[in-house]
Amino acid sequence: MKVAAPAAILTTKRLILRPFREEDDKDVFAYAKDDETTRYLTWPAHRDVAESAWAIRTFFLKPGVWAICKAEDEVCIGCIELRTGNDPVDFGYVLRKDLWGCGYMTEALRAVLDEAFAHLKLDKVTGAHEQGNNASASVMRKCGMHWFARKDHVQVSPVKFADMEYYEITEEQWNADRRRR
Numbered sequence: 001m002k003v004a005a006p007a008a009i010l011t012t013k014r015l016i017l018r019p020f021r022e023e024d025d026k027d028v029f030a031y032a033k034d035d036e037t038t039r040y041l042t043w044p045a046h047r048d049v050a051e052s053a054w055a056i057r058t059f060f061l062k063p064g065v066w067a068i069c070k071a072e073d074e075v076c077i078g079c080i081e082l083r084t085g086n087d088p089v090d091f092g093y094v095l096r097k098d099l100w101g102c103g104y105m106t107e108a109l110r111a112v113l114d115e116a117f118a119h120l121k122l123d124k125v126t127g128a129h130e131q132g133n134n135a136s137a138s139v140m141r142k143c144g145m146h147w148f149a150r151k152d153h154v155q156v157s158p159v160k161f162a163d164m165e166y167y168e169i170t171e172e173q174w175n176a177d178r179r180r181r
């Protein structure tokens, strides 16, 4: 199914999700350089700012990829992507380590799910995390997503295999959950 382009900017109480800019390279490097942050991701930590600049140019400058910024300064503190080309549509996210545990990614994912269901009219969105990535599991659960499968030894990149847990949420579940909040 062809999906419309997601909105360029999404706002929440504390965050602005905006398109990446080439000038975000140093701020991307600030989170992407850390091995603990990339432990459960499909790509290894960046070695220098030039690698972050290359990642921005190659992967981030397209609709559905947002720089997560605090509303007060618009400095990029992470990334969230809604992969509308995938069937079913899924997402990925990462946040700067010193800001973990403040509820920012839950806030960002809720905004992206709202965009997915209210604007893009998707029926379902899925998410996946590596076994052991309990913070990511918690974010998905807090956003009303439901676990539905586990698969071992999945090829998640050309060079990486991982044991994965899968979550999903339908438009109906999202709207019911939103009414409860």
Ligand SMILES: CC(C)(COP(=O)(O)OP(=O)(O)OC[C@H]1O[C@@H](n2cnc3c(N)ncnc32)[C@H](O)[C@@H]1OP(=O)(O)O)[C@@H](O)C(=O)NCCC(=O)NCCS
Binding pocket: 036, 037, 038, 040, 041, 093, 094, 095, 096, 099, 100, 101, 102, 103, 104, 105, 106, 107, 128, 129, 130, 133, 134, 135, 136, 138, 139
């Ligand atoms: C996963 C990630 C995006 C979460 O972002 P965040 O802004 O810290 O998430 P939130 O604060 O909204 O929620 C995190 C929840 O996980 C909990 N948590 C954090 N570390 C945890 C751990 N090791 N075990 C269990 N729960 C954990 C937090 O307490 C919080 O739950 P709570 O609100 O009920 O207390 C962030 O940790 C990150 O960028 N990790 C590295 C990249 C990554 O793994 N991305 C996901 C790939 S699937």
